[in-house]
Amino acid sequence: MKRLQLAERVCLGIHVFSMAFGLAGLLLVLPNPEFIASLPPFGMELFAWSMAQGGVGYIVLGAIAVSIHAYRYLGLRPLLSFMLPTLALSLSSELLGTSTGFPFGAYHYLSGLGYKIAGLVPFTIPLSWFYMGFVCYTLARAAMEAVTVAPRWVRQIGAIAIGSILLTAWDLVLDPAMTQTPYPFWAFDEVGEFFGMPSRNISGWIGTGVVFMTVASLFQRGDEYVYKREQLGLPVLVYVVNFLFGATITLVALDSRFVIPAMLSVAFGVVPALTFWRLAPSGDTGVTAIPAIDLEPSPTLEPVAK
Numbered sequence: 518m519k520r521l522q523l524a525e526r527v528c529l530g531i532h533v534f535s536m537a538f539g540l541a542g543l544l545l546v547l548p549n550p551e552f553i554a555s556l557p558p559f560g561m562e563l564f565a566w567s568m569a570q571g572g573v574g575y576i577v578l579g580a581i582a583v584s585i586h587a588y589r590y591l592g593l594r595p596l597l598s599f600m601l602p603t604l605a606l607s608l609s610s611e612l613l614g615t616s617t618g619f620p621f622g623a624y625h626y627l628s629g630l631g632y633k634i635a636g637l638v639p640f641t642i643p644l645s646w647f648y649m650g651f652v653c654y655t656l657a658r659a660a661m662e663a664v665t666v667a668p669r670w671v672r673q674i675g676a677i678a679i680g681s682i683l684l685t686a687w688d689l690v691l692d693p694a695m696t697q698t699p700y701p702f703w704a705f706d707e708v709g710e711f712f713g714m715p716s717r718n719i720s721g722w723i724g725t726g727v728v729f730m731t732v733a734s735l736f737q738r739g740d741e742y743v744y745k746r747e748q749l750g751l752p753v754l755v756y757v758v759n760f761l762f763g764a765t766i767t768l769v770a771l772d773s774r775f776v777i778p779a780m781l782s783v784a785f786g787v788v789p790a791l792t793f794w795r796l797a798p799s800g801d802t803g804v805t806a807i808p809a810i811d812l813e814p815s816p817t818l819e820p821v822a823k
Contacts, residue, residue, distance in 0.1 A: 598736035607646035622715030681726030686786030
């Protein structure tokens, strides 16, 4: 168990570092080619490799960290019952979107996010849907437990709706950062009404989130995915740092009008996520926090014994 916990922390730490490194490269180094030209040949090769593989690395490590976290607290069956539907349905949605323009609007992926499935969708994209979808759903599920005593099916429906909104709020800063900066990772093939994004991209994100969270919830037994506050440390941290990654690129690399989607992302994503974490019932775990937030389980939700 200690090894799993260490692996989770290492993957989480490198996930965060990879995003910080990517921000430095995209916002500081690439706009200053004289710095790149001053590097020795080995340095140029290393920088080129890191920029080419950085997007793949941070997504894969984020998915691994979330997977280990879910496995430690829930076990293999609940992890797979969320992961597999999410990967399959998000990939299907992306393949449909890149082929037909439904449900996100007409778009296509560029390079930088790894091997493309069917030549259309990088394999990392379903992984990002999984790990961000999981943290959004678990935060929303904890909030529903705290604010209502309604039947379990009502709480699950509420968690699906709120989790999908959290997921879409993150995209409000991610899409501008990935499509409209000097170094994009995907591109829309139609004029977008909402700060360069097609308005149906928003409904497409909500709809995709609702579909895979609904299917995943059908495999739940009892009150699985209900964490105590101390156990939500990784989910809330992952959500916030991924928001900061997209928001930093959007606010630094684009003009001032993009403050609006950033503020909407804060209002419908970051503030609710932090609020849900605070609303979640607390358990007396008596363990050290990481970072400033405990990740150890409470007595009511023990990690799976190994």
